Amino acid sequence: MKQTIFLSFLLLSSLTLFSQSNYHSDSYRVTLGDLKTNTYEKDSTANALIIYKYGNSLVDRYDYDLRTEIKQKIKILNKEGFNKANVSIHLYNNENSEQEVEKIVATTYNLVDGKVIKTSLLKKDIFREKHDENHTFVKFALPNIKEGSVITYSYTRISPFMYNYRGWDFQSDIPTLYSEYRTSIPGNWHYNIKLVGGKKLTKNITEIEKDCLQNSRGGSANCANSIYAMKDIPAFIEEDYMTSKSNYLARIEYELQTFKGFDGSVNDYTKTWKTVDREFKTDKEIGRQLKKSIDLEDLLNPEIINENDLLKKASAIYRYIQENYTWNGDYKIFEDVSIKDLIKNKSGNVSSINILLHNLLKESNIIVKPVLISTRSNGFATKIFPVISDFNYLIVQTTINDITYYLDATDNYLSFGEIPFRCLNSYGRLMDFKNGSEWVDIKPSKPSNVYYNVELHLDENETISGKLSSKRTGYHALNHKKSYYKNKEGYLQKLENKFPHLEISDFEVTSDGLTSPDFKESYHINYNYEDTGDHIYLNPFFVEFFNENPFKLQERTYPIDFGYKDTYFYSFKFNFDATKYTVVEYPKTKSIALPNNSGKVLFSAKTLGSTVFIILKISFDKAIYGPEYYSSLKEFMSKIVDIQTNSLILLKKK
Structure with a gap:
């Protein structure tokens, strides 16, 4: 019986290969290079490193159980990586059958005064923890962990659930030098196989083994024996503005399509x-x-x-x-x-x-x-x-x-x-x-927007006061409606805490209730500015749309998903007595754009007579940006934060 495999590759970008320093990523065996090398030049932020990861899944010829052998070799680079020595193996069971694990072997290697010290896991330190009626975890922690340790562990998971062929994660939250998964699938089982995450396989080999599986009545099936491997896989680091990491984590998945019995019966699991x-x-x-x-x-x-x-x-x-x-x-x-x-x-x-x-x-x-x-x-x-x-x-x-x-x-x-x-x-x-x-x-039919309008006045008593009004639409409105209507007193308290330099009074919400498509509020403010004698320093952005840059990674390989398009608009008007004060300094006008005009920042500042006008408009014209936009978005956000935090108006008494 021949086996047909459908392999769907979702390849978004190729992976550049780098040197692996002195780590030995070709096998499970621990070398002096693994122990002596204590840095990872490609990712200085890594706390640990998977040097070698191996899996082998095959069907037992006698009881048809799926047996998967797992091996991992990990370098502990610093104390923050100690948690990688804590291993948890998930086992599933139903009323009739259960998964099991056997042959657990784990060892810690340390280099002490030029000598290799091996510390093995004891059987008494392996624990079973019942999570619920269908899920159990087998847990253990490798002993004698230090900075620079290399740990190895292996085990075999036995599963009677062939409909759920074991998938394989090539990528994790720490970098991986080499990950290999071997499979042997008899022709009785036909799976749809999907590669997820946009990383390129460095090894993709499938060969047919004749008559690998037989039954007592003389029926037999061929097996498709495959080897999948990846090298130099970066850590997957979660960051703001993303959906589930399962959408992007480099891995291989199996979905049972049909099962063909030796008696000729056919069961369809994946249908049209x-x-x-x-x-x-x-x-x-x-x-x-x-x-x-x-x-x-x-x-x-x-x-x-x-x-x-x-x-x-x-x-x-x-x-x-x-x-x-x-x-x-x-x-x-x-x-x-x-x-x-x-x-x-x-x-x-x-x-x-x-x-x-x-x-x-x-x-x-x-x-x-x-x-x-x-x-x-x-x-x-x-x-x-x-x-x-x-x-x-x-x-x-x-x-x-x-x-x-x-x-x-x-x-x-x-x-x-x-x-x-x-x-x-x-x-x-x-x-x-x-x-x-x-x-x-x-997707939303309309963008979500935030509007602020601020008008301030410097009076003869050198008091700065005025009115702030704002309007939010779409998802920006939804979040504020929930915050306000669930706890009005708490909402106002948070608002006052958010603006420590302001005294807020006459607070009012003018939108039409819980299901209004917008949220509108206004309040009177007194602004406590920095007075240095003859000079007044005024920061017009006491309202900040972004107080820090949310993008901090060196590289991001998955999309930036805001969920919706949005616009931020800030209008600031400041009146003063031109006979008593003169504007010595105010921010410079700036214009910034994302590639393909997919986003813009327009910042305008000018003085006309006794009034300073400032306008800031930020627009994100895409709900989802591909990873190729990441460096531009990172710089874009950095400039927005800079505009809001470093814009000052300096007035001098005449």
Whole structure:
């Protein structure tokens, strides 16, 4: 039986090869070079280094268990790397079967006065920790760890779950010099194989071994024996503005497509979307609930039912769900889905809440369809073939007057047409049971903006006072609405703490409540400036959009994902008595742009008579920037921080 393997490479950039100093990355054996070398020239911030990592997965010829041998050799560079000597092996079990681990061997090597000292892990120092009914961890800590230690450990994991062939992480949070994974897959099992993370394999070999697997009745299968390897893999460091690291971590994944028994039977595990659509439509949880009819009079008041404007009606139904039902925080969208229980208990999971919204809109003759998505923290859903377990969230799409809206009623601060930030993960699967499902882009229809307008005046008593007003839209508004309406006193206290040089009074919020698409506030301020006799120093940016540069890595190999486009606008006007003061110094006008005009900073400062005018506008015209923009964004942010912190107005008495 021949084995067919589908290998999908998601290659975004190639990996440059560097010298490996004196480390011996070709094998598991510890050398003097491994012990004597105590730096890693390519990454001076590394606390530890994987010198050699090896895995070998194969099917046992007798009991068909999947056996995976693991070996690692790690250099401890400093004390912050000591945690790499703590090893945890995850084991899964269900009611019938369980994974096991055996042959655990671990050793610490130290170089002391020119001699190699070996310290072995004792069996009594290996512990089992039951996490829950399905998950156990086997843990151990290597002994005698010091700065400069080299540790090795190996073990074999035995799994009866061949449908879940072990994947392999080439990349981790510390650099890796060499990582190799060997697999042997009998032709009975046909997997879709996917390489994730944009790193290039330095070794990719597959050979066929004849009759590697046999059964007692004379049936046999060939095996596809593969070797995958990578060299000089940088550490994956998480930073702001990213989705799940699982989207970008260099690794290989397996998804069982079909199993063919020696008796000729065939089991399909990965199906077409056409098949999934048909099964989903009749699913006892979501599918059945989507078809439930609801008597509108039982839930909605006559004013909503009789509304002729479909957009107003949809908005009213959406608000009704927000106000009357509470999300219990459950992401298990395919379990315990019940509109009946939701209506009774006033609380339920995300599927129950948004399916009730779906059904009320449908009963009101409004076009609506469910959309399956994977949230930002859950990673991207696979597009190559249907993997329903990739999805962990459900929203709805409605079309009114040829305009498409995405809705999620789990958050009572959202305005109509907004979805939570956690849902902004590029795309989702629109479940259209009539015409077939399809992929749809999930992104905000409008940018999120922040506006500040400040007007100050220096009076005859040398007091600087005035008014500040601000407006936020989109996700900037959403965050402030939640902060303000959940704790108004606490919000004002945070505002006062944020501006220690200001005295705030007459605070007022002028937007229209929890679901308003914007958040508007204003307040009177007294500015406590630095007075040095004949000079007054005034920093116009007591409001800072970015008080530090969020980008600190030397290199970033994954996208910068803001989630949405946004703009920041700051207008500052300062009036003074020109007969008593003169402006000696004020900031210089600047203009900065990102490559391809994908973002801009416009900073203008000028004096006209007795007034200083300052305008700062920052725009990010892309929601997601590729890693090739990182160095430009890093410099861009640095200049923004510099403008806000180093802009001074200097007045001198005449």
